[in-house]
């Protein structure tokens with residue numbers, strides 16, 4: 001199984017994003033547009049990034065009553081997006097409604113259920129009344145999302161092994177919380193792994209923002225991560241062969 005990189009384009013302006021996208025065109029497949037860029041630049045920017053040849057992951061983390069979420073999915077359906085997030089803690093009925101809306105309006109769209117945010121640890125969960133280890137809570141929400149018909153999940157790479165054991169093989173596992181060993185624990189990300197570790201664990205995609213965006217040469221940092229993932233893929237193929 002190979003693991004692909006998704007660049008989290010968490011910058012304030014289109015102008016700031018432009019040179020990086022220009023340099024990565026042709027080598028990077030996926031760009032994630034999240035709350036920062038979508039609230040500032042809207043659907044037009046989604047179209048602009050897709051027009052540059054990137055697959056777009058729209059990360060809006062929908063979480064509302066079932067009807068509202070389903071209608072939001074319908075409104076987003078005309079956009080050129082391949083992945084869209086919603087919060088699994090919105091519950092079964094909300095996820096079923098969202099999946100139904102996607103199936104009817106944009107069948108190719110991969111709805112990704114966000115489980116426990118990678119910035120949350122056991123203490124943070126307990127403060128919200130969830131007295132479970134992050135791994136147990138992720139597994140519970142992941143099973144609920146799978147039952148509701150979702151085909152993809154967002155979790156930390158730490159939970160990928162248990163999800164690979166417990167869930168159907170077709171589930172796409174997308175993992176943010178990617179940090180080098182040296183950078184682990186230095187910011188808001190609490191459940192982290194390196195790119196190679198996440199790939200080895202079985203992530204379908206890794207999501208990386210600041211380690212690329214804040215690097216002295218962001219395009220080179222992105223290429224180094226793709227190389228790290230590719231090397232692991234080649235090693236696996238060699239071992240399989």
Ligand SMILES: O=C(O)c1cc(=O)[nH]c(=O)n1[C@@H]1O[C@H](COP(=O)(O)O)[C@@H](O)[C@H]1O
Pocket residue numbers: 008010034059085114116117118119154155176177178189207208209210211
């Ligand atoms: O849904 C997400 O993409 C997401 C879920 C999660 O649990 N943790 C998480 O960090 N993300 C996103 O992944 C990206 C990670 O960015 P960096 O922490 O800068 O690498 C951000 O855009 C987050 O919004």
